[in-house]
Amino acid sequence: MVTRTHWRHVVAGREAGTLLGLAALCLGLWIATPFFATAANLANVAEQSVIVGVIGIGMTCVILIGGIDLSVGSLVGLAGVVVGTALQRGMPVAIAVLLGLAAGVVAGALNGVMITAGRLPPFIATLGMMSVARGAALLLSDGRPISGFPDSLRLLATGRVFGIPAPVVLMLSLYAIAYFVLTRTVFGRYLYAIGGNEEATALAGVNVRQQKVVTYALSGLSAAICALLLVARLNSAQPVAGIGYELDAIAAVVIGGTSLLGGSGSVIGTLIGALIMSVLRNGLNLLGVSSYLQQVAIGVVIIAAVLIDMALRRRVHRST
């Protein structure tokens, strides 16, 4: 019973429009090109949605509390270089991975501290971090890519679990955890509450500051996980990796129907948003559409998604 109402909640919610959009896009591509709906290509598309998908989890949480995190792209570069440098200096893979994840968490938590204790607007704090982290990545690596890693790390990109690419399995597991946390735990409920009305939430006795710091740390963590996947995929840690990823992640969140004002949205929407972006790019590549037109198409989808979001919001407003 619970699961059924829950499923209805998912399908009838804001994600419905996004999901139908994804379905329409897939249907269109299926008709337009014989190369789209093949098992190999669909696995390919799923794999390509992982990078934005994973950062999108942290970004969804941050946007839910009414914040923004512009530093994630740079954190991808920094965490990757930390892993690469650690491996280059002969550290075991497990330690290098932990150091990389720690770099993301610490930088993210620092964002949170600047925003809460320092009372900086999230836009400014994370904009600053974007530059600091990128500079740190370049300093640490001397501006050069670090390449050639152990096979155990590369398994993150090349491995298969029951035939499904390992990065996809990892992403889906992270989404399952995030979905559970956001819908079934006190922590998750507080995120929505803070985004809905921060003062009231604080008055109700919630430690809003702590909650926010943890949220930004989680965003840093998801950027660091993305960095690991990217390093494994390219077999190279690049200080310039991840430039522009913050915007892709924000786009996925927005396409997925999460409100930039905070308080409403879901990670499932973000997953669909990330899929829409990778299906669109894949389809445009398959059709051999000009690179210039591709950028236009992606922009159009983002704008259309927000228009729908606004239309939906107005209707909800009218009906209540």
Next chain:
Amino acid sequence: MRTPTWLALSALAILASTVPACRRGTDAAAKPTVALVVKTLNNQFFIDMEAGAKAAADSLGLELIVQAPEREIDVERQMQIVENLIQRQVKVLMLVPNGSKEIVPAVVKANAAKIPVVTVDTRVDAATLAAAGATVATFIGSDNEDGGHMAGLFLVERTGGMAKVAVLEGVPGHETADARLRGFRKAMAAAPGMQVVASQPANMERDQAFNVTQNILQAHPDITALFACNDVMALGALEAIAAAGKGAAVSIIGFDAQDDARKAITEKRMAGTIAQNPREMGRLAVITAHRLLKGETVAAEQPVAISLVK
């Protein structure tokens, strides 16, 4: 419900915009499709390469897909494009790698799909390729190290062998710009009066080159020569130097001989540039692809001539 209709409509609108491309695809059902993936299409060099490739594809009756990531530094996006084109079952992949080592996993995938890879302009790192057990059919491009050396010798000659030199490097770790740099430094090392006072990366981009040059001028207002690893950066440097009122004092040399650079040279605002022939690279790449399709063997290296423009 109105919302899904909206989204479906917008999705359809986007697909509709791609219809001309699909129709071309069906008309050309009999034509074999080959793909050229370049570093970016924000750079005249690759636009020229595309033009050369298109002309050759038209005359040989090949269907050509040209794709590129938005940013030259975006190796991951280039890898996605290659993966997608492998799914598209193109017959030959012509590739200008954004990262000589990083693109190797994509070459491995192309090998697995039995799609021959023709590298153009920038090499794939040989050691990484060998370690991954992958192969490329051929390399078509200029000897960039030779070109960098040529640029260096020209600056030595022009400045009488005495100059304070600034260098704008490309994306660190990228093979093409690194090779140019090696050649240039070799020429500098052989000329005792040439002193390289600053050497900074500006990632092959015009606006970054402008800023980096402004900063270099703050530290070294007395530079008299500047080498940029591509014309895009040379033109950015040119603006910064002109804005500082030193336009006549600094000899600037770039690389690629783009239209804008050639114009700046005729206007005496730039000293010179090294001409590669991207059009010829594109043409030769498609001709090579055509030969591979016919099952012919091709030489592992196919050099394209370079020359000094002054």
